[in-house]
Amino acid sequence: MFSSRLILNTPHYDQLTQLVELDRICLGGLWTKRGYQRELDNPNSSLLVLSIEFGSIIGCSCFWAILEEAHIALLMIHPDYQGQGLGQLLLYRLLKKAANCNLERATLEVQVSNQSALAVYKKIGFQLVGRRKSYYQKTGEDALILWRGNLDRPQFREDLSHWWSYISGRLSKYNWLILETGNEQVEK
Numbered sequence: 001m002f003s004s005r006l007i008l009n010t011p012h013y014d015q016l017t018q019l020v021e022l023d024r025i026c027l028g029g030l031w032t033k034r035g036y037q038r039e040l041d042n043p044n045s046s047l048l049v050l051s052i053e054f055g056s057i058i059g060c061s062c063f064w065a066i067l068e069e070a071h072i073a074l075l076m077i078h079p080d081y082q083g084q085g086l087g088q089l090l091l092y093r094l095l096k097k098a099a100n101c102n103l104e105r106a107t108l109e110v111q112v113s114n115q116s117a118l119a120v121y122k123k124i125g126f127q128l129v130g131r132r133k134s135y136y137q138k139t140g141e142d143a144l145i146l147w148r149g150n151l152d153r154p155q156f157r158e159d160l161s162h163w164w165s166y167i168s169g170r171l172s173k174y175n176w177l178i179l180e181t182g183n184e185q186v187e188k
């Protein structure tokens with residue numbers, strides 16, 4: 001069976017226009033090109049993009065390292081590629097990087113109605129710790145605040161390993177193969 005090859009890497013400046021377009025499709029235009037450029041230039045920001053080899057960018061994620069916390073600022077997969085395990089792949093790689101940076105916790109905000117995002121976060125042990133009323137200006141929807149602690153504990157490495165088995169099964173099912181190329185070493 002023919003596999004499609006995926007590349008995970010830190011974006012290059014010449015990919016920013018594509019990223020802004022993906023952002024518009026997935027998030028309704030959260031960050032501008034200048035915003036992505038700022039993230040690339042910020043040493044405390046970790047951006048990761050997922051592209052099809054010789055093709056377009058189909059996903060992106062980002063965290064900010066603030067003190068001992070990873071603030072997950074962005075997670076998106078192009079709608080044509082959702083539901084195949086790719087969102088979990090990006091979150092897996094992001095949290096692995098956060099753990100490698102010796103961060104202790106991860107946190108994020110998510111819309112109450114965002115069931116697929118909540119499903120992804122709960123799989124890796126994020127827990128609900130709070131709620132911000134009418135947080136999203138466009139919709140007036142509340143945000144849930146999620147936390148995942150213990151990134152610095154040995155148990156987290158085991159959790160990641162179990163999660164990786166699950167994700168790699170999903171990727172195989174959809175004939176995705178991850179390439180260890182680009183500037184972001186793919187660790188398993």
Ligand SMILES: CC(C)(COP(=O)(O)OP(=O)(O)OC[C@H]1O[C@@H](n2cnc3c(N)ncnc32)[C@H](O)[C@@H]1OP(=O)(O)O)[C@@H](O)C(=O)NCCC(=O)NCCS
Nearest residue numbers: 026075076077082083084085086087088110115116117119
């Ligand atoms: C959130 C997002 C990144 C998930 O990406 P994805 O590639 O579809 O995620 P995955 O395929 O890895 O996993 C999705 C999981 O959610 C589950 N799911 C999807 N819709 C669901 C629903 N309505 N209710 C419950 N679970 C749902 C899927 O079944 C899957 O779990 P599984 O592995 O047990 O089947 C993607 O939907 C997206 O980009 N959304 C728009 C941007 C966004 O909202 N980002 C999050 C901001 S906090």
